[in-house]
Amino acid sequence: MAHDLLTLAFQRPAIDWHGIAPELVLLSMGALITLVDILFLEKARPYTAGLAGLGLLATAVPLLTLAVDGADRVMFSGAYVIDDFSLIMKAVFLLAGYVVVLLSTNYVAEGDYWENEYYGLLLASVMGMVMMASARDLVSIFVALELLSIPAYLLVAWRKRDLHSTEAGLKYYLMGVFASAVMLYGMSLLYGVTGSTLLSEVGAGVAAAGTSTAVVTMGIVFVVVGFAFKVSAVPFHTWAPDVYEGAPTPITAFLSVASKAAGFVALLALVFVGFYSRSEVWEPLIWVLAALSMTVGNLIALRQTNVVRLMAYSGVAQTGFMIAPLAVAGHGLANGDQALSATVTYLVIYTAMNLGAFAVIISLARRTGSADVTSFAGAFHFAPGLTIAMTVFLFSLAGIPPLGGWFAKFEVFRVLATAGEPWGYVLAAVGAVNSVIALYYYAALARRMWADDPLHGDRNPVPMTPSLASALVLCGVVTLAFGVAPQLVARFTDVSLLALGG
Numbered sequence: 001m002a003h004d005l006l007t008l009a010f011q012r013p014a015i016d017w018h019g020i021a022p023e024l025v026l027l028s029m030g031a032l033i034t035l036v037d038i039l040f041l042e043k044a045r046p047y048t049a050g051l052a053g054l055g056l057l058a059t060a061v062p063l064l065t066l067a068v069d070g071a072d073r074v075m076f077s078g079a080y081v082i083d084d085f086s087l088i089m090k091a092v093f094l095l096a097g098y099v100v101v102l103l104s105t106n107y108v109a110e111g112d113y114w115e116n117e118y119y120g121l122l123l124a125s126v127m128g129m130v131m132m133a134s135a136r137d138l139v140s141i142f143v144a145l146e147l148l149s150i151p152a153y154l155l156v157a158w159r160k161r162d163l164h165s166t167e168a169g170l171k172y173y174l175m176g177v178f179a180s181a182v183m184l185y186g187m188s189l190l191y192g193v194t195g196s197t198l199l200s201e202v203g204a205g206v207a208a209a210g211t212s213t214a215v216v217t218m219g220i221v222f223v224v225v226g227f228a229f230k231v232s233a234v235p236f237h238t239w240a241p242d243v244y245e246g247a248p249t250p251i252t253a254f255l256s257v258a259s260k261a262a263g264f265v266a267l268l269a270l271v272f273v274g275f276y277s278r279s280e281v282w283e284p285l286i287w288v289l290a291a292l293s294m295t296v297g298n299l300i301a302l303r304q305t306n307v308v309r310l311m312a313y314s315g316v317a318q319t320g321f322m323i324a325p326l327a328v329a330g331h332g333l334a335n336g337d338q339a340l341s342a343t344v345t346y347l348v349i350y351t352a353m354n355l356g357a358f359a360v361i362i363s364l365a366r367r368t369g370s371a372d373v374t375s376f377a378g379a380f381h382f383a384p385g386l387t388i389a390m391t392v393f394l395f396s397l398a399g400i401p402p403l404g405g406w407f408a409k410f411e412v413f414r415v416l417a418t419a420g421e422p423w424g425y426v427l428a429a430v431g432a433v434n435s436v437i438a439l440y441y442y443a444a445l446a447r448r449m450w451a452d453d454p455l456h457g458d459r460n461p462v463p464m465t466p467s468l469a470s471a472l473v474l475c476g477v478v479t480l481a482f483g484v485a486p487q488l489v490a491r492f493t494d495v496s497l498l499a500l501g502g
Contacts, residue, residue: 279330
């Protein structure tokens with residue numbers, strides 16, 4: 001009897017090795033970079049960025065084979081799931097990670113910092129995001145969140161001799177720990193009520209608890225608030241501008257898209273699988289977060305004189321647009337699926353256009369040594385290609401056709417307007433007003449780059465590196481393709497999570 005119990009306790013769960021192949025490839029490449037660092041030290045510096053990029057590209061291979069296979073895979077008693085939603089988001093994380101490696105190649109090499117650790121931490125954070133896309137359990141969600149967050153804390157403070165970078169890393173760490181504590185408290189309340197950490201069972205337990213259970217309401221609010229910190233939604237956004245400005249610019253780009261997208265992935269899984277039956281709790285909360293994020297982010301962005309801080313507040317406003325469909329997602333499966341697809345569509349397109357904008361910022365800042373708005377004046381005279389690219393990305397962020405951003409915003413407004421809920425119409429009106437406000441400051445920056453004279457009359461051309469040029473081309477092609485042929489992205493983002501909440 002005792003022998004049987006021991007055998008059962010130590011029995012290894014069945015593992016679908018094909019299902020976790022992307023994670024294994026990333027883990028192997030991270031270990032290889034560490035091994036190369038130990039063996040070759042400084043001699044490995046020129047090759048580390050290439051190894052990191054190769055690792056991300058190699059991870060795409062098992063991702064493609066899983067997509068071709070087409071079958072959903074459920075592992076660890078439902079705690080880890082491979083489905084269309086997870087595959088799309090894993091692809092987004094790998095694309096974002098690869099572009100960030102391209103942005104970092106010269107930025108890190110031109111500093112006097114250790115490159116191998118930088119790329120090892122970057123791959124570790126991407127691995128946490130890839131795991132987050134498949135996590136369907138409170139514990140696995142938290143583990144994935146910490147795996148992506150802890151390396152990010154270190155990367156934000158990577159410029160060790162820069163007080164602003166150190167301050168940014170400390171702020172990000174403290175606010176991240178606080179958000180994790182709030183979120184964990186909410187998860188503990190839900191576990192106490194439902195007796196399970198599996199999201200599908202949490203969903204069933206929450207539904208069975210009825211509408212009068214205050215503990216369930218408090219647990220849902222705390223979890224949503226915890227992730228509102230992670231995605232920098234107002235009023236939990238105060239860390240973002242200082243962290244974005246103080247961090248190395250490639251890491252700012254990484255946080256603004258990949259890290260934010262990972263927070264959204266977890267929030268979507270929690271809402272649609274764990275909390276869907278309690279829409280009367282999370283819908284009003286998300287409505288307020290969306291309206292405040294759009295309005296406060298855009299209004300403060302109007303007064304920014306630093307391009308990175310402007311993009312930080314722009315990201316806060318974009319967060320409002322991304323979560324807006326969730327404010328009407330709780331009334332029927334059709335509304336839920338449409339809201340999920342609209343949010344995923346926005347995340348995919350936002351990743352491309354925002355990373356492209358940061359690629360231009362890095363390129364121009366290499367020449368001017370500053371991210372101040374005035375240093376971008378007259379950029380067309382010394383960097384016409386970068387000016388055109390930045391204009392494309394800015395107007396895409398504003399939602400101007402035929403660029404990808406118009407389809408992202410169209411999907412959001414379509415869901416809000418067709419949900420048949422009065423607050424959906426009101427939120428759509430708030431979004432329309434904020435779209436006009438955002439267009440003003442995006443257009444103002446573009447006008448300065450096109451029409452103003454260069455600072456000090458300097459018209460020397462901007463040197464472009466192959467890695468930055470590759471990042472710009474990749475992001476530009478994706479942004480234009482999704483705007484001209486939106487059915488491309490719509491085909492892949494037509495996903496559902498509601499079947500898992502059953």
